[in-house]
Amino acid sequence: MPVTLETFPLALRDWLCAFLPQEFHWLLSGLLVIIAILTVFGLGFAFITVAERKFLGRFQNRIGPNRVGPFGLLQPFADAVKALTKEDIVPATADKLPHFLAPCVIVSGALLCFAVLPYGRHLVPADLDAGLLYFFAAGAFTELAVFMAGWSSHNKFSLLAGIRALAQLVSYELPLLLATLPAVMAARSLNLQTIVGSQSPAAGLKAGFLPNWHLFSPWGAAGFLIFLIAAIAESNRSPFDLPEGESEIIAGHLTEYSGFKYALFFMGEYFGLIALSGFCATLFLGGWQAPYAALEVIPSWVWFGLKVAALIFTFIWIRATFLRLRMDQLMRFSWKFLLPLALINLGTAAFWLLTAHWQGAWWIALRWFAAAALVIAPYSILGRRLFRGLGARTYEYAPNN
Amino acid sequence: MLGSGILKGLLVTARNFVGSFHDRERLPTVQYPEERAPVGEAFRTFPFLVSDCPADADASARLAGLRGVACQICERNCPPRCIHIEKSKDKKPDAAGKPQLYPAVFEIDISVCMGCQICVEVCPFDSIKMDKVFEIAVPRRSPELLLDRDRLSKPNAYYRRIRPSEAAAVDAARAAEQAAAKARADAAAKAAAARQAAAATPPAA
Numbered sequence: 374m375p376v377t378l379e380t381f382p383l384a385l386r387d388w389l390c391a392f393l394p395q396e397f398h399w400l401l402s403g404l405l406v407i408i409a410i411l412t413v414f415g416l417g418f419a420f421i422t423v424a425e426r427k428f429l430g431r432f433q434n435r436i437g438p439n440r441v442g443p444f445g446l447l448q449p450f451a452d453a454v455k456a457l458t459k460e461d462i463v464p465a466t467a468d469k470l471p472h473f474l475a476p477c478v479i480v481s482g483a484l485l486c487f488a489v490l491p492y493g494r495h496l497v498p499a500d501l502d503a504g505l506l507y508f509f510a511a512g513a514f515t516e517l518a519v520f521m522a523g524w525s526s527h528n529k530f531s532l533l534a535g536i537r538a539l540a541q542l543v544s545y546e547l548p549l550l551l552a553t554l555p556a557v558m559a560a561r562s563l564n565l566q567t568i569v570g571s572q573s574p575a576a577g578l579k580a581g582f583l584p585n586w587h588l589f590s591p592w593g594a595a596g597f598l599i600f601l602i603a604a605i606a607e608s609n610r611s612p613f614d615l616p617e618g619e620s621e622i623i624a625g626h627l628t629e630y631s632g633f634k635y636a637l638f639f640m641g642e643y644f645g646l647i648a649l650s651g652f653c654a655t656l657f658l659g660g661w662q663a664p665y666a667a668l669e670v671i672p673s674w675v676w677f678g679l680k681v682a683a684l685i686f687t688f689i690w691i692r693a694t695f696l697r698l699r700m701d702q703l704m705r706f707s708w709k710f711l712l713p714l715a716l717i718n719l720g721t722a723a724f725w726l727l728t729a730h731w732q733g734a735w736w737i738a739l740r741w742f743a744a745a746a747l748v749i750a751p752y753s754i755l756g757r758r759l760f761r762g763l764g765a766r767t768y769e770y771a772p773n774n
Numbered sequence: 775m776l777g778s779g780i781l782k783g784l785l786v787t788a789r790n791f792v793g794s795f796h797d798r799e800r801l802p803t804v805q806y807p808e809e810r811a812p813v814g815e816a817f818r819t820f821p822f823l824v825s826d827c828p829a830d831a832d833a834s835a836r837l838a839g840l841r842g843v844a845c846q847i848c849e850r851n852c853p854p855r856c857i858h859i860e861k862s863k864d865k866k867p868d869a870a871g872k873p874q875l876y877p878a879v880f881e882i883d884i885s886v887c888m889g890c891q892i893c894v895e896v897c898p899f900d901s902i903k904m905d906k907v908f909e910i911a912v913p914r915r916s917p918e919l920l921l922d923r924d925r926l927s928k929p930n931a932y933y934r935r936i937r938p939s940e941a942a943a944v945d946a947a948r949a950a951e952q953a954a955a956k957a958r959a960d961a962a963a964k965a966a967a968a969r970q971a972a973a974a975t976p977p978a979a
Contacts, residue, residue, distance in 0.1 A: 431791045431794045434802070435794075436805070693791075752776070
């Protein structure tokens with residue numbers, strides 16, 4: 374394999390492996406993958422925190438942190454020093470073992486998710502046949518850790534947060550999973566590399582000019598939006614940050630954590646966010662595929678990084694814009710709106726895939742129109758039912774506007 | 775249509791995000807140590823003593839020019855009792871030339887002072903006024919925050935600089951007062967001279 378930018382990470386691994394005898398290559402290459410993931414995403418976590426703070430500032434017409442280092446870029450390291458030097462307080466009545474394990478579980482669960490993501494054409498740490506299932510199994514650790522933290526802290530606010538996290542997990546895991554199924558149907562595989570391969574630009578462009586990504590089909594767009602909403606809820610971010618809910622339950626499951634354990638929770642949450650972004654890019658944005666064949670000169674892992682960065686920016690944008698939901702609104706939104714839409718979306722995808730052989734401009738236009746109607750009609754009907762009887766609040770002595 | 779409000783909200787924040795990079799108006803933040811927001815004319819922190827002396831006078835000249843006469847009105851009226859005054863044993867002439875007591879010790883504990891400005895309101899001599907210094911962080915409370923005569927006295931020019939309109943009014947009133955006092959003294963002197971002259975030349979009886 375010639376060394377190009379595309380294969381550079383593999384070449385680096387092979388070059389390092391050559392220093393050891395043949396019998397240890399499997400061990401060293403495995404360790405190198407782990408080190409690479411920890412380094413890249415550890416630094417990614419550090420700079421996403423500072424990017425989030427700076428972007429949130431800009432979204433709210435503030436400047437954001439700009440004191441530590443040039444443009445405040447060294448802020449995460451100052452934060453790390455601060456977190457490390459703080460006292461670690463464990464409540465006297467806490468259940469010590471789960472209290473200690475919870476931050477470890479949240480970080481390791483999020484790290485496990487990184488194992489199956491295809492980062493590039495040749496870069497996938499563990500190319501599992503059931504990668505998609507594995508991802509969900511590993512991803513569910515997050516909520517377990519939140520509940521462990523909430524239960525073991527022996528604090529009513531923490532416990533409330535734990536219960537909220539469980540309710541949220543049960544409510545949003547379903548739409549999340551159902552939103553991904555159409556992509557599995559299209560690729561006829563649970564393997565993430567195969568799902569990426571089914572969105573290759575070599576198979577032609579969508580509607581003549583759009584990249585061959587699932588996002589640019591009616592069921593893909595709907596699935597992407599459902600996935601995005603459910604992913605925000607899964608990663609406990611605003612507007613679904615009820616488990617943390619500072620204004621209601623202090624800091625939720627983080628109330629009794631301090632110092633580095635507190636930082637570990639944030640690390641786990643951001644790792645989960647990066648993993649879900651990468652997963653979302655894999656399923657709907659073509660993974661590491663370039664949008665057009667001409668753009669394949671840029672290495673595939675750069676494309677993957679760009680898509681993840683764009684998704685994370687979207688998450689920050691959403692966090693800067695929306696207010697936290699109430700618990701009942703959260704549940705209602707999931708069970709009465711997202712879940713039926715995700716189920717109907719399966720049918721839309723089935724229709725789309727069964728009509729793939731339709732030829733001729735009229736038939737293709739009919740295919741697009743029917744699929745779009747299958748997405749928009751339930752959206753509009755369900756949306757109306759969701760808000761029936763709920764209008765803008767009226768005030769007796771204030772004019773309505 | 776369901777979702778239009780969400781898009782509207784996203785548009786608002788996106789406008790902020792893009793706008794804050796090229797539109798200076800959108801960023802009201804003042805980055806304090808390098809930039810500072812102007813303080814208002816009525817802004818006040820702690821009291822200081824006005825001294826009738828040149829703007830660049832040294833400590834002894836500033837002390838000599840103090841307007842205070844150790845009347846202790848401010849000390850008695852201070853709600854948190856943070857002013858401490860001791861009267862002098864001797865007298866020295868004030869600006870109008872009249873012999874007056876002066877404060878031998880004048881201390882204000884600004885860690886106790888609450889900035890109420892009552893001392894300024896009650897002072898009949900325009901001697902104590904409110905300062906605008908607010909960067910007073912020190913490592914210890916005492917003696918750094920216990921200001922003595924040396925550190926309290928500031929030239930009138932400083933007062934004119936920090937509170938131009940108020941200082942101008944005070945200066946005008948004081949000048950008028952001094953002129954009136956001088957006129958009264960002149961008239962008295964003239965009357966005395968006339969009386970003396972009358973006494974020297976007894977009227978022809």
